[in-house]
Amino acid sequence: MSFSLHGLGVSGGIAIGHVHLMSSTSLEVDHYQLPEEFTDREVKRYERALDAVKAELDRLETDIHTTHRGEGSGEMAAFVTVHRMILDDPSFSMTPKETIQRTACNAEWALKLQFDEVIAHFDEMSDEYLRERKTDVRQVIERVIAALSAEGGEGGQGNALPEKLRERQADTIVVAHDLSPTDVIQFKDHQVSAFITDLGGATSHTAILARSLAIPAIVALHTSRELLREDEIIIVDGTQGVVVVNPDETVLAEYRLKQHQWQLENQKLARIRTAVAETLDGVHIELHANIELPQDIDAAIESGATGIGLFRSEFLFLNRRDLPGEDEQYEAYRRVAEGMKGRPVVIRTLDIGADKTLSGPDQLSAASALGLRAIRYCLAEPAVFNTQLRAILRAARHGDVRILIPMLASHGEIRQSLAAVQRAKDQLKDEHRKFNDDVPVGGMIEVPAAAIALPLFLKQLDFLSIGTNDLIQYTLAIDRTDDSVAHLYDPMHPAVLHLVASVIRQSTIAKVPVAVCGEMAGDVRFTRLLLGFGLRDYSMHPANLPRVKQRILQSDLAAIEPQVTRILQADDPDKVQSLLDKLNA
Ligand code: PEP
Ligand code: MG
Numbered sequence: 001m002s003f004s005l006h007g008l009g010v011s012g013g014i015a016i017g018h019v020h021l022m023s024s025t026s027l028e029v030d031h032y033q034l035p036e037e038f039t040d041r042e043v044k045r046y047e048r049a050l051d052a053v054k055a056e057l058d059r060l061e062t063d064i065h066t067t068h069r070g071e072g073s074g075e076m077a078a079f080v081t082v083h084r085m086i087l088d089d090p091s092f093s094m095t096p097k098e099t100i101q102r103t104a105c106n107a108e109w110a111l112k113l114q115f116d117e118v119i120a121h122f123d124e125m126s127d128e129y130l131r132e133r134k135t136d137v138r139q140v141i142e143r144v145i146a147a148l149s150a151e152g153g154e155g156g157q158g159n160a161l162p163e164k165l166r167e168r169q170a171d172t173i174v175v176a177h178d179l180s181p182t183d184v185i186q187f188k189d190h191q192v193s194a195f196i197t198d199l200g201g202a203t204s205h206t207a208i209l210a211r212s213l214a215i216p217a218i219v220a221l222h223t224s225r226e227l228l229r230e231d232e233i234i235i236v237d238g239t240q241g242v243v244v245v246n247p248d249e250t251v252l253a254e255y256r257l258k259q260h261q262w263q264l265e266n267q268k269l270a271r272i273r274t275a276v277a278e279t280l281d282g283v284h285i286e287l288h289a290n291i292e293l294p295q296d297i298d299a300a301i302e303s304g305a306t307g308i309g310l311f312r313s314e315f316l317f318l319n320r321r322d323l324p325g326e327d328e329q330y331e332a333y334r335r336v337a338e339g340m341k342g343r344p345v346v347i348r349t350l351d352i353g354a355d356k357t358l359s360g361p362d363q364l365s366a367a368s369a370l371g372l373r374a375i376r377y378c379l380a381e382p383a384v385f386n387t388q389l390r391a392i393l394r395a396a397r398h399g400d401v402r403i404l405i406p407m408l409a410s411h412g413e414i415r416q417s418l419a420a421v422q423r424a425k426d427q428l429k430d431e432h433r434k435f436n437d438d439v440p441v442g443g444m445i446e447v448p449a450a451a452i453a454l455p456l457f458l459k460q461l462d463f464l465s466i467g468t469n470d471l472i473q474y475t476l477a478i479d480r481t482d483d484s485v486a487h488l489y490d491p492m493h494p495a496v497l498h499l500v501a502s503v504i505r506q507s508t509i510a511k512v513p514v515a516v517c518g519e520m521a522g523d524v525r526f527t528r529l530l531l532g533f534g535l536r537d538y539s540m541h542p543a544n545l546p547r548v549k550q551r552i553l554q555s556d557l558a559a560i561e562p563q564v565t566r567i568l569q570a571d572d573p574d575k576v577q578s579l580l581d582k583l584n585a
Helices: 036-067 073-088 094-104 107-124 128-132 134-151 160-168 181-189 206-214 247-268 292-301 326-339 374-380 382-399 411-432 450-451 454-460 468-476 482-488 496-510 524-533 542-553 557-569 572-584
Strands: 004-005 008-011 014-022 170-174 192-198 218-219 233-237 242-245 284-292 308-312 345-348 400-405 440-447 463-466 513-515 535-542
Touching: 004 192, 008 206, 014 192, 014 247, 036 073, 036 107, 036 134, 036 192, 073 134, 094 308, 107 134, 107 233, 107 242, 107 524, 128 463, 134 557, 170 450, 181 206, 181 326, 181 374, 192 206, 206 218, 233 247, 233 454, 242 400, 247 542, 284 292, 284 542, 308 535, 326 382, 345 411, 374 382, 374 411, 374 535, 382 411, 400 411, 411 440, 411 454, 440 454, 450 454, 450 468, 450 496, 463 496, 496 513, 496 524, 496 557, 496 572, 524 542, 535 542, 557 572
Parallel strands: 014 170, 170 192, 192 218, 284 308, 284 535, 308 345, 345 400, 400 440, 440 463, 463 513, 513 535
Antiparallel strands: 004 242, 008 218, 014 233, 233 242
16 A cells, blocks of 8 residues: 655655664664574573673772762762662563573563563652653663674664665665664665654754765654555655655656656756856855765765865764774874865864764763753863864874864853863873874854854854854754754744854954854755855755855845845744745745
8 A cells, every 4th residue: 555654854855765674772672583592592692781781880880989089979879879770680680581582582672571561660650769760771771782782693783783784775765763873874884775764853963964975864754663664665755755655656657757857956966066166246155065974075075065164073983882092083084184185174073962972881871962062071071072182183284174162152161172272282292293283273153152152252263163053953942853843943033043144244254264064054045045144154065065056156145135134134934934035036
């Protein structure tokens, strides 16, 4: 039977292919039968995972005693104790092993069954304290699942993802309840032609990665994981946000034609790769690329980008249980600097937290978007920050490298960040290491406080880059990753437009270079609007760059500016939309 599903199209294009149902790093795990003779081995695998988690907790406890003496250490130690008790409880130390033996299922599935059982009891409890221990149980189970994944075997998650994809055909369409950026970054090395998820928002890092991979993607489909079957044929129209399941021949032919037209259009756009980005009235515009990994520079150069405006360095830190050391990071940054042959390379320091989480043993829990994220994390973990800064300063000898600090909100954070850069330089100097002493340090404007108190930032930083994804999230109080509020995430909200316009205007007056590196920069609907605000430096996914360049080549600044002033003056959203439509006509 053919039917269609509607969600939020977050990356354009059309894919036609076979469904592959995938577990994500949440507690949705695979279920498969083992041959009888493998059950003992699976029980041993489960026992080793439990031992690994116990060892993690031991390490954590030692760490708390040695480095976190004082305030909060009692609570942290209690937390470890609770987790150890949960792990030792027969519910988790014994029952899953019996389930494996009895039903010959994989360890992850046996653990998940037990988790569901235990959680159901928690929900019935009237004691609020005990009910809240549900989170602890979940955290412990997540640790065991991560350890099972590190163990290998058929049914692990996270690191096991590529193994399963490797066997798949090129027309694989991944269908998942949810996918983390950690999952999607692994698609870079595999043949995934599209993905769809039940959860997610348009500017979550999962969606951003889809655009970076230039594959169609739809999020917020709610029930796709339940309704779709392995290997079923589906069409994903990422532009319209539509999934067609089991299409008949007529529909297939129609979408094949659309797919062909999309490809032709992209080929046509590729011809302007070497054209200089200039408006009709001769104003030059810099179009830079956003990248996640060093190998992405090939796509950046291919798209005609004249620099890297945002290297999201945190992706070097994901999907691993340790942190990359100074030399490893140095090699990665050097590869980008050299590859761009003297063109600007803006390396953003570690922006971990919110939907991007480290998976090492010491990571107690994921920080929320309002928690210990980005520069807050780096200032709380000076050794991690120092290692990265040293690596960037060393790599900066090999190109035009700049340092960008994410999520700055206050004077104190700017001061401490600059002091950390200076400290890293002093160390390198003392050690007689080669490095670039003259690396510009900029800040991301993505917290409303920074946009409002901009003079503070203009005075101390060498350049600014507006992160519209977070600026919108924090201005409108809309979680970027939450599909239930995705319809409220509005780049056209007057508050957002005024903040963006004001940051560009003030920076231009102060002669401090300013760029936009959030998703607005790569969305052609906003190209002229941003031009009219005075923006001359855009950074976006390579896949978006040709379209934006084409729009710039067709734009006349003198005509745009008065229209943009009218948009800023309008307060009625319908009026704003109709003025924007006129601007883009
Ligand atoms: C932004 O917030 O706009 C941005 C570019 O950073 P990220 O999307 O990685 O949070
Ligand atoms: Mg951001």
